[in-house]
Amino acid sequence: MKTIDVCxxxxxxxxxxxxxxxxxxxxxxxxxxxxxxxxxxxxxxxAPFAQLQDCLAMKEKxxxxxxxxxxxxxxxxxxxxxxxxxxxxxxxGKNIAFTTTNGTQAIVKSLGAKEIVIGSFLNxxxxxxxxxxxxxxxxxxxxGWKGKVNLEDTxxxxxxxxxxxxxxxxxxDAPLAAQHLYNQAKxxxxxxxxxxxxxxxxxxxxxxxxxxxxxxxxxxDVVPRLVDNVLT
Ligand code: 3SL
Numbered sequence: 001m002k003t004i005d006v007c008x009x010x011x012x013x014x015x016x017x018x019x020x021x022x023x024x025x026x027x028x029x030x031x032x033x034x035x036x037x038x039x040x041x042x043x044x045x046x047a048p049f050a051q052l053q054d055c056l057a058m059k060e061k062x063x064x065x066x067x068x069x070x071x072x073x074x075x076x077x078x079x080x081x082x083x084x085x086x087x088x089x090x091x092x093g094k095n096i097a098f099t100t101t102n103g104t105q106a107i108v109k110s111l112g113a114k115e116i117v118i119g120s121f122l123n124x125x126x127x128x129x130x131x132x133x134x135x136x137x138x139x140x141x142x143x144g145w146k147g148k149v150n151l152e153d154t155x156x157x158x159x160x161x162x163x164x165x166x167x168x169x170x171x172x173d174a175p176l177a178a179q180h181l182y183n184q185a186k187x188x189x190x191x192x193x194x195x196x197x198x199x200x201x202x203x204x205x206x207x208x209x210x211x212x213x214x215x216x217x218x219x220x221d222v223v224p225r226l227v228d229n230v231l232t
Contacts, residue, residue: 004138004164005171006157006178009146010102010109018113022136024160025110026119026125027143029154029198030081031067031103033120033214035231037083040122040220042092048104048232050099058097067099071205074099083122083208102143107226110141118224118231119212121156121189126221128163138168140175151181152215155189158182159217169201189215 005068005083007016026032035046049055052074059065066079073080081100098104110116114136119127131138142153158178161170170176185192190212194200199211224231 001167001169002135003136003171004140004161004168004175005133006140006142006154006161006174008142008149008154008157008174008178009144010141011139011144012105013109016139017151018139019112021113021139022115022117022131022134023110023113024117024131024138024140025106025143026102026140026213027100027103027106028120028156029150029202030083030210030214031098031100031143032118033122033210034066034081034083034086035098035118035224036120036122036220036222038091038096039222039224039231041087041089042096043086043096044093046224046232047095047096047097047229047230048107048226049099050105050108050138052099055097055099063095063097064091066096067104069101071101071202071207082207083213084210093143102145106141106143109231113139117224119156119160119166121159121217122219123222124156124159124217126218126223128160130223131160132164132167137171138164140178145198150198152193152198154178155182155185155192159186165187166225
């Protein structure tokens with residue numbers, strides 16, 4: 001039987017061996033929800049970057065630059081980090097260079113895995129089906145916030161564990177804790193997360209409608225995969 005594990009923060013990645021694993025990277029609010037939305041609406045590729053300058057440099061190569069720092073669109077970037085920006089038909093077939101405070105950092109820290117896919121509630125069932133079909137053990141990497149654990153990524157990890165519970169073995173208590181939390185939260189995740197740190201942080205920036213959207217399961221069936229450092 002395959003194992004399933006959850007890394008609750010990228011700062012804990014030294015405890016995990018990504019080799020021979022399918023890694024699902026998740027940053028529910030909002031990076032991986034944006035990426036999922038972008039591919040569902042026809043974007044060609046997304047190149048993820050940890051560093052702002054590396055991302056900005058891609059402009060010269062014809063890329064749209066996208067992302068945020070501390071929730072705010074970066075000066076000089078074409079796009080921010082709201083999923084609604086990625087529903088724009090004008091982006092169809094375009095290439096995006098993307099950097100965010102936590103989400104793209106988690107992708108970079110997962111390099112070396114057999115397969116890296118982008119997870120969000122928006123493509124939850126598609127991700128579960130995809131990782132089920134691969135022969136590798138599964139690791140969900142939560143982007144968290146600046147090395148700290150967050151609740152929304154943990155809930156997504158728990159949702160994946162719940163979906164695969166009859167066909168995987170839990171590798172430690174992190175997937176078990178995530179599963180318990182998800183089962184408590186699943187009937188009203190918006191309410192469950194109302195006092196969570198990033199929901200409050202986004203609230204202070206006046207960002208409300210993104211939250212409900214990012215917590216809506218199974219809007220899309222795309223599963224973005226990292227191939228040669230580019231998501232397709
Ligand atoms: O940290 C990230 O990667 C972002 O998704 C954070 S924010 O929701 O844009 O603030």
